[in-house]
Amino acid sequence: MTRRRRGPILLVLPTMVILVLVVIFPMIYSLTVSFRFYDLRVPRHPFVGFENYIRLFTDPRFHNALRVTGLLLLGELALQFPIGFGLALLLARKFWGKKVVQPILLIPMMITPVVVGYMGRLLFETRSGPINYFLNLMGLPGALWHTSANTALLTVILLDTWQWTPFMMGVLLAGLVSLPPEPYESAKVDGASSLQIFWYLTLPLLKPVIALVIIMRSLAILQTFDIIYVLTMGGPGTATETIGIYTYLIGFRYWDIGQASSAAWVLAIMLSIGVTIFLRMMGRERR
Amino acid sequence: MNLRTRKIFSQTITYILIGIALIFTLFPIYWMLLTSFQPSDELMQSPPRFITSRPTLEHWRFAIENKWRYFINSLIISSSATAIAILVGSLSGYAFARYRVGGDTLPFWILSLKFFPPIAAAVPFFLMMNRLHLLDTHIAVIIPHLIITIPFAVWMIKGFVAEVPRELEEAAMIDGCSHLGVIRRVTLPLIAPGIVVTALFCFIWSWNDFLFALILTRSHAMTLPVAIAGMREAHGLMWGAVSATAAMATLPVLLMAIVLQKYIVRGLALGAVK
The missing domain is CATH 1.10.3720.10 (MetI-like)
Known part of the structure; x- marks a missing residue:
């Protein structure tokens, strides 16, 4: 091996050492814990095999967490994708003041999620919050929002939509702007209507970017934690208890670290499926 | 509709929609800032106040201290x-x-x-x-x-x-x-x-x-x-x-x-x- 070959590996070494120590090692540790009865208040942690996983998959509360997370995923995508796409199409047009408007619309996704959750508490406040006030003004009844089991998940979805629709908008807009102009010119010459152009040109050309934003958002939604912690802590009851919140409560409220580890591993495996799809798409994008 | 009016029409729609998006984006941030400058007795009033006549720094002083x-x-x-x-x-x-x-x-x-x-x-x-x-x-x-x-x-x-x-x-x-x-x-x-x-x-x-x-x-x-x-x-x-x-x-x-x-x-x- 010459010096030329060893140099690059040395450059990568510090990164790899750190990542092995902060990712691989803790995950292996967590895997071993997930096969033990590990209650922090009890000094001994006996090996129990798959019992934590069996308890997890037979726990109705975990089934509920899966259902809540699924609903959250569908609800958020159903709102964020169409709104984000619509805004991206608007911003792809030419209009006065675009240079100022565009960065303003991106602001929400930079704000600390805990702060967003707190904003939700202010805005959705049932008695004197501005949202119920506006609803009353339009002759509609106010809602109980995050304080009722019926509307709590919807409130979380709306708040997260405020924060993350800009992400959909921004990425889709970047995709729209980089589309090749030639097919559009010939379509116009052929007299295609704008609806036809959108359906037969824009959508198919944008398909890779659309798939990318949807998978990236999905991976993030499956981990939703911060906003819910501040807004409802999984309640009322278990109405907004996502997998993330469930794992936290099992581990750090009930101190059942063994079962929390098994839940964390199930979540990590679920996500790795999505991540594999994401990496495939990134790989294709670069070729 | 001729081409000109159609163009004006579509421009107006663009501005209206962008305006709505801006309001939705900025209102929560504005509301948080407003709350941080409102005297305590004005907070959580019904109907809510959308502007304050008596801005105060008491909450900011509390936060910083x-x-x-x-x-x-x-x-x-x-x-x-x-x-x-x-x-x-x-x-x-x-x-x-x-x-x-x-x-x-x-x-x-x-x-x-x-x-x-x-x-x-x-x-x-x-x-x-x-x-x-x-x-x-x-x-x-x-x-x-x-x-x-x-x-x-x-x-x-x-x-x-x-x-x-x-x-x-x-x-x-x-x-x-x-x-x-x-x-x-x-x-x-x-x-x-x-x-x-x-x-x-x-x-x-x-x-x-x-x-x-x-x-x-x-x-x-x-x-x-x-x-x-x-x-x-x-x-x-x-x-x-x-x-x-x-x-x-x-x-x-x-x-x-x-x-x-x-x-x-x-x-x-x-x-x-x-």
């Missing part, structure tokens, strides 16, 4: 996690871009860590820090934050290096520069803006983290987001004080977002789009 140390904690933790990530990330980002170390597999594995769920790492980190008696120290939070900052830094810097034409480096080498000299005098100055952008993003991701800090700190090393979440229980209905603290947490991020505005999308999409 009582929550300043959490602000400093956040600052220490985020700067450290950023500095380490930039240091090791520049080295490996350069190596990945120029020498294709580890082919596609290694950089892609690092990229995939951007989606690694913090809750999965939080449990073992809690046990390890507990055993090492490091709970509630800055280090206990800085170390897991590297999971957030390093993969991002590596991937972004790799992208920025790849944009520097290889010919530039080769030309300097022919002129008698050593390899390290080329990196220092040619490549580094060219990617410097990219490194600043990457650093600001790393800082924001670390600043915005809640889960690691929640589990690994109690009081001494508590970060600002954890302090904000904790105010709910401790102070019941102190809306003004919480708003001022929340605004205090938002301010640095907003300032950085202004600097970053051209790169926000690229940063969030991990360079998948420019």
Whole structure:
């Protein structure tokens, strides 16, 4: 091996050492814990095999967490994708003041999620919050929002939509702007209507970017934690208890670290499926 | 409708829709700022007030006097996690871009860590820090934050290096520069803006983290987001004080977002789009 070959590996070494120590090692540790009865208040942690996983998959509360997370995923995508796409199409047009408007619309996704959750508490406040006030003004009844089991998940979805629709908008807009102009010119010459152009040109050309934003958002939604912690802590009851919140409560409220580890591993495996799809798409994008 | 009126019509619709989007985007931020400047007796009134006639600094004074140390904690933790990530990330980002170390597999594995769920790492980190008696120290939070900052830094810097034409480096080498000299005098100055952008993003991701800090700190090393979440229980209905603290947490991020505005999308999409 010459010096030329060893140099690059040395450059990568510090990164790899750190990542092995902060990712691989803790995950292996967590895997071993997930096969033990590990209650922090009890000094001994006996090996129990798959019992934590069996308890997890037979726990109705975990089934509920899966259902809540699924609903959250569908609800958020159903709102964020169409709104984000619509805004991206608007911003792809030419209009006065675009240079100022565009960065303003991106602001929400930079704000600390805990702060967003707190904003939700202010805005959705049932008695004197501005949202119920506006609803009353339009002759509609106010809602109980995050304080009722019926509307709590919807409130979380709306708040997260405020924060993350800009992400959909921004990425889709970047995709729209980089589309090749030639097919559009010939379509116009052929007299295609704008609806036809959108359906037969824009959508198919944008398909890779659309798939990318949807998978990236999905991976993030499956981990939703911060906003819910501040807004409802999984309640009322278990109405907004996502997998993330469930794992936290099992581990750090009930101190059942063994079962929390098994839940964390199930979540990590679920996500790795999505991540594999994401990496495939990134790989294709670069070729 | 002739062409002209149609154009005016579509322009008007664009402005109306953009206007609605702006109101929806800005109102929550405005509402939080307003609450932080309103005297306590004006808060949570029905009907709500949309402007205040008697602005006060009492909540901001409370936030700064009582929550300043959490602000400093956040600052220490985020700067450290950023500095380490930039240091090791520049080295490996350069190596990945120029020498294709580890082919596609290694950089892609690092990229995939951007989606690694913090809750999965939080449990073992809690046990390890507990055993090492490091709970509630800055280090206990800085170390897991590297999971957030390093993969991002590596991937972004790799992208920025790849944009520097290889010919530039080769030309300097022919002129008698050593390899390290080329990196220092040619490549580094060219990617410097990219490194600043990457650093600001790393800082924001670390600043915005809640889960690691929640589990690994109690009081001494508590970060600002954890302090904000904790105010709910401790102070019941102190809306003004919480708003001022929340605004205090938002301010640095907003300032950085202004600097970053051209790169926000690229940063969030991990360079998948420019």
